[in-house]
Amino acid sequence: MTDPALSARVADFHSAYAEALNHERFAQWPDFFAHEGPCDYRIVSRENHDLNLPAPIMGCYTHGMVKDRVAMLIKGALTYRHMYLRHFITNVRAKRLADDAVAASANLLVMQSDHEGNSSTYMVGRYEDELLPHGDSFQLRKRLVIIDSFSIDTALAVPL
Amino acid sequence: MTDPALSARVADFHSAYAEALNHERFAQWPDFFAHEGPCDYRIVSRENHDLNLPAPIMGCYTHGMVKDRVAMLIKGALTYRHMYLRHFITNVRAKRLADDAVAASANLLVMQSDHEGNSSTYMVGRYEDELLPHGDSFQLRKRLVIIDSFSIDTALAVPL
Amino acid sequence: MTDPALSARVADFHSAYAEALNHERFAQWPDFFAHEGPCDYRIVSRENHDLNLPAPIMGCYTHGMVKDRVAMLIKGALTYRHMYLRHFITNVRAKRLADDAVAASANLLVMQSDHEGNSSTYMVGRYEDELLPHGDSFQLRKRLVIIDSFSIDTALAVPL
Numbered sequence: 001m002t003d004p005a006l007s008a009r010v011a012d013f014h015s016a017y018a019e020a021l022n023h024e025r026f027a028q029w030p031d032f033f034a035h036e037g038p039c040d041y042r043i044v045s046r047e048n049h050d051l052n053l054p055a056p057i058m059g060c061y062t063h064g065m066v067k068d069r070v071a072m073l074i075k076g077a078l079t080y081r082h083m084y085l086r087h088f089i090t091n092v093r094a095k096r097l098a099d100d101a102v103a104a105s106a107n108l109l110v111m112q113s114d115h116e117g118n119s120s121t122y123m124v125g126r127y128e129d130e131l132l133p134h135g136d137s138f139q140l141r142k143r144l145v146i147i148d149s150f151s152i153d154t155a156l157a158v159p160l
Numbered sequence: 161m162t163d164p165a166l167s168a169r170v171a172d173f174h175s176a177y178a179e180a181l182n183h184e185r186f187a188q189w190p191d192f193f194a195h196e197g198p199c200d201y202r203i204v205s206r207e208n209h210d211l212n213l214p215a216p217i218m219g220c221y222t223h224g225m226v227k228d229r230v231a232m233l234i235k236g237a238l239t240y241r242h243m244y245l246r247h248f249i250t251n252v253r254a255k256r257l258a259d260d261a262v263a264a265s266a267n268l269l270v271m272q273s274d275h276e277g278n279s280s281t282y283m284v285g286r287y288e289d290e291l292l293p294h295g296d297s298f299q300l301r302k303r304l305v306i307i308d309s310f311s312i313d314t315a316l317a318v319p320l
Numbered sequence: 321m322t323d324p325a326l327s328a329r330v331a332d333f334h335s336a337y338a339e340a341l342n343h344e345r346f347a348q349w350p351d352f353f354a355h356e357g358p359c360d361y362r363i364v365s366r367e368n369h370d371l372n373l374p375a376p377i378m379g380c381y382t383h384g385m386v387k388d389r390v391a392m393l394i395k396g397a398l399t400y401r402h403m404y405l406r407h408f409i410t411n412v413r414a415k416r417l418a419d420d421a422v423a424a425s426a427n428l429l430v431m432q433s434d435h436e437g438n439s440s441t442y443m444v445g446r447y448e449d450e451l452l453p454h455g456d457s458f459q460l461r462k463r464l465v466i467i468d469s470f471s472i473d474t475a476l477a478v479p480l
Contacts, residue, residue: 001296002176004168008324015411016322018427022446046244047275084366084468086444088410088427090248091175107178107248109271111429111444115367117470119444124246124271124279126182136321148244150277161456162336164328206404207435250408251335267338267408269431284406284431284439286342308404310437 002093010094010104010131013138018087021159026070029159030063033140034132039063040142043160046125049146057147058156069159080157083112085122094131102131102138108145110160123160124148162253170254170264170291173298178247181319186230189319190223193300194292199223200302203320206285209306217307218316229319240317243272245282254291262291262298268305270320283320284308322413330414330424330451333458338407341479346390349479350383353460354452359383360462363480366445369466377467378476389479400477403432405442414451422451422458428465430480443480444468 013032020028033039042056060066087110094104105128112122125147131138145160173192180188193199202216220226247270254264265288272282285307291298305320333352340348353359362376380386407430414424425448432442445467451458465480 002172004165004172005324007172008168008328011411012322012324012327012413015413018411019413019425022427045277046273086427086429086446086468088248088408088429090250090410091171091178093172093175093179105179107182107246109246109248109269109429111441111468113366113444113468117365117468119441119469121271121279121281121441124273126246148246148271148273148277149279162332164325164332167332168328205437206433248408250410251331251338253332253335253339265339267342267406269406269408269429281431281439281441284433286406308406308431308433308437309439 002095006096006102007092007094007104010102010129010138011089011092011106013131014089014092014106014127016137018089022084022086024073024158026073026158029070030067031139033063033066033143034134035063035139038141039066041066041069041140041145041159042143043145043147043156045150046146046148049144057150073158081114083114083122085158086111086113089127097130100133101141102129102133104129104131108160121149125160162255166256166262167252167254167264170262170289170298171249171252171266173291174249174252174266174287176297178249182244182246184233184318186233186318189230190227191299193223193226193303194294195223195299198301199226200304201226201229201300201319202303203305203307203316205310206306206308209304217310233318241274243274243282245318246271246273249287257290260293261301262289262293264289264291268320281309285320322415326416326422327412327414327424330422330449330458331409331412331426333451334409334412334426334447336457338409342404342406344393344478346393346478349390350387351459353383353386353463354454355383355459358461359386361386361389361460361465361479362463363465363467363476365470366466366468369464377470393478401434403434403442405478406431406433409447417450420453421461422449422453424449424451428480441469445480 041060110123128144130142201220270283288304290302361380430443448464450462
């Protein structure tokens with residue numbers, strides 16, 4: 001059973017996550033993931049996901065890999081065409097698992113805007129997450145990003 | 161008076177509805193509608209709606225018609241260019257009616273993605289609903305889909 | 321600390337605000353702002369905001385200016401190409417301030433549809449608000465609209 005009150009708390013987590021990425025505070029990104037125990041972050045195409053093809057477009061399987069993912073972004077060492085991004089995370093549904101964990105899903109739309117102020121769709125997809133309680137909020141022990149869009153201009157320079 | 165706690169429960173219903181359509185589980189779609197008593201599903205253009213012109217683009221006026229609406233989709237007998245769809249249902253507002261029913265409205269954005277991974281806007285519109293309690297959730301006794309977009313590539317092959 | 325229950329109440333306010341604008345009930349718009357005391361409504365570009373450049377694209381600094389903002393729209397005296405707009409306000413986060421006020425942020429996507437039914441992105445941005453309790457809901461004492469998009473067809477004819 002999904003739980004609307006729990007969903008509202010997870011939605012607040014998602015909004016904090018979105019805000020960190022939208023403001024390009026990449027150094028905060030690893031703290032949205034569990035530091036101890038399993039830690040899994042993958043991006044897969046919807047087509048592969050539906051066919052049960054496991055190969056991700058990108059994957060981090062430990063917290064160290066999650067930190068590595070944004071190391072170059074934090075240093076500003078990565079060269080890519082800069083776009084303002086904005087994450088719209090909607091239709092959050094959460095339910096408790098057998099242990100303390102929470103399973104949750106949400107839809108994701110990321111809009112991009114260039115420096116001339118032109119906006120377009122950057123990404124359409126879905127999160128399928130497992131979260132653990134952490135203080136008053138949560139940390140991800142697993143985030144699967146299933147993307148409908150994969151002809152992406154900026155080649156996934158920044159995390160989703 | 162709209163009721164934010166009730167809105168959260170209706171939002172959970174909308175998310176389940178969106179999930180069934182996004183995953184193309186069309187056989188589930190009729191179960192989001194009341195099986196007994198009045199059952200009404202219509203799609204109208206915003207222009208006609210604002211002018212009080214009643215002719216819908218599509219309408220189902222009984223639960224049987226709702227089931228018929230997806231019969232061809234379930235059989236896979238309908239030929240249309242396949243697109244991945246994703247429903248973003250936001251700004252849900254719900255209030256109790258005099259009987260047990262709930263009146264609710266929400267905004268709807270449906271994004272489509274083709275098999276090359278290109279995403280674009282499929283549909284922009286609004287739901288105006290009446291729902292009845294059903295178990296821990298709801299069923300629709302009336303769903304009016306008021307669409308701002310109506311030059312639709314796929315000619316409304318699938319429900320909104 | 322953000323408060324999910326408070327966020328849900330603010331989201332209901334945002335949905336009422338969006339609904340008034342989507343239905344072009346411009347005469348209602350000033351009532352979403354505090355009539356007494358400070359009243360501030362500004363639109364700034366994201367670039368200027370990030371650089372701490374204060375010049376807004378548009379600003380109202382009193383409730384009288386807020387009323388003036390829509391006076392021409394109410395009279396129908398403003399000539400612009402009419403588009404149907406629809407506001408998607410998501411990822412609402414609210415927290416209480418020291419006094420009775422509430423600070424809140426949200427993401428904003430406005431889609432536009434022309435009379436031929438073609439939909440496109442009108443605006444991507446973010447609200448940063450301060451709200452005061454008002455009856456069962458709120459009024460804005462400050463609304464900052466930070467816009468990622470600024471090459472806008474209709475030149476900001478209507479409020480955001």
